[in-house]
Amino acid sequence: MQTAGSDNKTTSKPHWVNAEITYQCPLHCVFCYNPVDYAKYGPELTTDEWLRVFREARELGAVQLGLSGGEPLQRKDVEVLVAETTKMGYYVNLITSGIGLTEKRIAAFKEGGLGQIQLSFQDSTREMNDFLSSTRTFDLKSKVAKLIKQYEYPMVLNVVLHRLNIDHIGQILEMAEAMGAEHVELANTQFYAWAFENRKHLMPSREQLERAERITNEFRDRVGNKMKVYFVVPDYYADRPKACMNGWGAVFLNVTADGMALPCHEARMLPLEFPNVRDHDVRWIWEESPGFNAYRGDDWMQEPCRTCPEKTKDFGGCRCQAFMLTGDATNADPVCDKAPAHHLITEQVALAQKPQPPASEVKQVILFRDDKNSRKLATRDSTTPIS
Numbered sequence: 538m539q540t541a542g543s544d545n546k547t548t549s550k551p552h553w554v555n556a557e558i559t560y561q562c563p564l565h566c567v568f569c570y571n572p573v574d575y576a577k578y579g580p581e582l583t584t585d586e587w588l589r590v591f592r593e594a595r596e597l598g599a600v601q602l603g604l605s606g607g608e609p610l611q612r613k614d615v616e617v618l619v620a621e622t623t624k625m626g627y628y629v630n631l632i633t634s635g636i637g638l639t640e641k642r643i644a645a646f647k648e649g650g651l652g653q654i655q656l657s658f659q660d661s662t663r664e665m666n667d668f669l670s671s672t673r674t675f676d677l678k679s680k681v682a683k684l685i686k687q688y689e690y691p692m693v694l695n696v697v698l699h700r701l702n703i704d705h706i707g708q709i710l711e712m713a714e715a716m717g718a719e720h721v722e723l724a725n726t727q728f729y730a731w732a733f734e735n736r737k738h739l740m741p742s743r744e745q746l747e748r749a750e751r752i753t754n755e756f757r758d759r760v761g762n763k764m765k766v767y768f769v770v771p772d773y774y775a776d777r778p779k780a781c782m783n784g785w786g787a788v789f790l791n792v793t794a795d796g797m798a799l800p801c802h803e804a805r806m807l808p809l810e811f812p813n814v815r816d817h818d819v820r821w822i823w824e825e826s827p828g829f830n831a832y833r834g835d836d837w838m839q840e841p842c843r844t845c846p847e848k849t850k851d852f853g854g855c856r857c858q859a860f861m862l863t864g865d866a867t868n869a870d871p872v873c874d875k876a877p878a879h880h881l882i883t884e885q886v887a888l889a890q891k892p893q894p895p896a897s898e899v900k901q902v903i904l905f906r907d908d909k910n911s912r913k914l915a916t917r918d919s920t921t922p923i924s
């Protein structure tokens with residue numbers, strides 16, 4: 538059996554574990570990466586179940602652990618998870634909207650050895666931040682940013698960019714600088730899950746994107762090494778797909794709130810049987826489960842990927858994107874300009890160059906991530922956008 542990027546399954550290890558410890562979240566982001574049908578999934582893993590999973594993954598070679606969600610701070614046991622997993626030898630990263638991060642909790646995290654806190658903002662303006670998350674959280678996040686500095690954590694800010702906020706890029710970078718951020722990730726929206734539902738409202742135009750990249754580069758020149766700024770270009774404006782997760786089942790293990798083990802955040806959408814950590818140990822999941830072996834190696838590939846010299850670089854792109862857009866996960870990712878379905882990308886890009894309704898109108902029709910919408914989407918039997 539082959540693994541992506543290697544010849545033998547025993548050489549690949551789940552170095553990086555991401556634990557979506559809850560799907561609960563007080564925010565309602567229009568680009569949320571949680572499955573659109575999250576509301577239908579069963580009970581969250583208990584503290585003991587999580588710790589068993591982390592122990593088993595560590596024995597298999599995992600070194601980095603991300604605690605994410607939903608909003609991970611909705612759970613009361615994050616302090617225990619942090620303290621126990623750092624003792625196991627993990628470097629632990631908390632990925633949070635900041636909601637629920639009190640001084641008492643951050644002090645406990647420091648004591649427990651938490652390595653890093655990544656804080657997300659939706660925008661540099663209160664109005665857009667609060668609109669995009671459908672909450673009044675801008676001021677709270679600003680307070681949390683101060684707490685993170687006070688407790689001497691490196692300031693790692695994440696801002697998801699899209700059509701509605703990308704023109705504020707200069708102000709977003711200034712906000713990051715004023716907060717003393719050391720790392721800023723400007724992640725252009727990738728169109729999965731809730732962002733896919735809202736794709737036509739969130740896709741930036743080429744002009745917007747080029748302007749944002751130019752301003753980011755000017756900012757980098759000005760601040761130098763003081764701040765590392767990552768600008769993640771959206772797939773739709775590339776002509777080659779990303780090497781998704783460094784290959785299927787190669788280094789990354791995602792575990793959902795209800796215990797499903799996945800080779801990437803979005804794989805739950807695929808028509809595959811993925812194992813649950815309640816039923817299997819992590820070693821079996823990683824090495825033996827059909828889901829984790831489905832797209833290792835290249836036997837599964839169709840043309841043009843099968844005979845393409847670039848297949849060892851990008852592994853044919855993202856299986857989820859191929860499935861979402863073409864209905865077959867073994868197709869080449871349509872982002873690739875060699876893919877027969879590439880027109881599905883260029884058509885969307887062409888649409889994004891046309892004038893769009895003003896933000897005030899978009900606000901009326903955009904789909905927010907909330908339980909009601911999730912229950913509605915859970916009853917749908919196709920991936921056709923409903924927005």
Ligand code: SF4
Pocket residue numbers: 562563564565566568569570571606607608634906
């Ligand atoms: S993207 Fe927004 S709604 Fe989704 S989990 Fe993160 S903070 Fe919550």
Ligand code: SF4
Pocket residue numbers: 777778841842843845846847848849851852853854869870873874875876
């Ligand atoms: S044809 Fe397939 S392997 Fe080749 S560059 Fe495109 S996606 Fe990658």
